[in-house]
Amino acid sequence: MLGECHAHMIMDGINYKNAVARHQDGVCEEAVREHLRQCKDAGIRFVRDGGDAKGVSKFARSLAPEYGIDYLTPLFAIHKKGHYGGIVGHSYDSHEEYRALVRRAKEEGADFIKIMVSGLLDFGRAGVLSEEGLDREEIRYMIETAHDAGMAVMAHCNGDQTCRYTLEAGVDSLEHGFFMEEETLALLAEKQTPWFPTLAPVGNLSGCGRFPEEEVQKNLHMQMDRIKKAASLHACIGLGSDAGAYLVPHGKGTEDEYKYLKQAGVPEETLLLAQSRVQKRFRR
Ligand SMILES: [Zn+2]
Numbered sequence: 009m010l011g012e013c014h015a016h017m018i019m020d021g022i023n024y025k026n027a028v029a030r031h032q033d034g035v036c037e038e039a040v041r042e043h044l045r046q047c048k049d050a051g052i053r054f055v056r057d058g059g060d061a062k063g064v065s066k067f068a069r070s071l072a073p074e075y076g077i078d079y080l081t082p083l084f085a086i087h088k089k090g091h092y093g094g095i096v097g098h099s100y101d102s103h104e105e106y107r108a109l110v111r112r113a114k115e116e117g118a119d120f121i122k123i124m125v126s127g128l129l130d131f132g133r134a135g136v137l138s139e140e141g142l143d144r145e146e147i148r149y150m151i152e153t154a155h156d157a158g159m160a161v162m163a164h165c166n167g168d169q170t171c172r173y174t175l176e177a178g179v180d181s182l183e184h185g186f187f188m189e190e191e192t193l194a195l196l197a198e199k200q201t202p203w204f205p206t207l208a209p210v211g212n213l214s215g216c217g218r219f220p221e222e223e224v225q226k227n228l229h230m231q232m233d234r235i236k237k238a239a240s241l242h243a244c245i246g247l248g249s250d251a252g253a254y255l256v257p258h259g260k261g262t263e264d265e266y267k268y269l270k271q272a273g274v275p276e277e278t279l280l281l282a283q284s285r286v287q288k289r290f291r292r
Pocket residue numbers: 014015016058250
């Protein structure tokens with residue numbers, strides 16, 4: 009089984025609020041062990057976390073060897089105040105505050121830096137994002153500052169323009185990357201930046217009744233088409249399910265993502281290559 013390159017150990021794939029509440033008075037060991045066990049049972053030997061604000065992924069990393077899992081984490085994700093990202097990390101306002109968060113992550117033992125540079129999908133309206141992405145200069149500043157501190161950068165990023173800015177600025181892995189257009193896909197392929205298209209959080213909504221089915225299918229097929237296009241350009245596409253997200257439980261979510269990627273025609277060797285690049289690059 010391949011590794012899981014984008015998971016959130018703090019979430020359970022069922023109910024975000026309840027999952028987070030379990031860690032209200034400090035990290036709940038039982039919850040972390042449950043999720044690590046689910047990964048292990050699915051044959052997963054590598055997990056890269058996308059961060060959380062409660063120290064859950066840091067604790068998970070300390071237990072992971074017991075489950076035979078190589079575990080990397082940014083500890084928390086960093087987002088700009090007033091923008092999306094509070095559910096997985098901390099915010100900054102000034103560049104000084106951003107630098108302080110990068111320093112803090114490093115001092116507390118982060119393996120890499122996770123940044124949030126765009127909104128998330130509006131699952132009920134295909135092709136729509138919850139907000140505009142950050143501007144070009146801001147994204148460049150975030151990535152360069154982390155690189156200057158000797159840290160690799162994983163970026164939560166959606167939207168054609170925001171993805172292009174992020175790739176141009178030299179991000180080390182692109183997460184989600186919904187709605188990239190041809191030119192951006194060509195840049196992705198040219199740069200060989202590992203891309204984790206996270207199909208499971210969209211595809212697994214099918215039939216759940218929470219969102220209009222037609223919109224779910226449209227989002228899923230849009231992303232599938234872009235993956236096919238990227239694969240034909242030999243882009244570096246990898247397996248990261250956003251495990252922990254709604255209807256994407258640990259273990260099973262990774263298996264689901266694998267099926268979607270196969271359906272999109274991504275060769276096994278490509279997935280392996282993306283994972284090995286991540287395992288190398290994102291370790292401090
Ligand atoms: Zn995520």
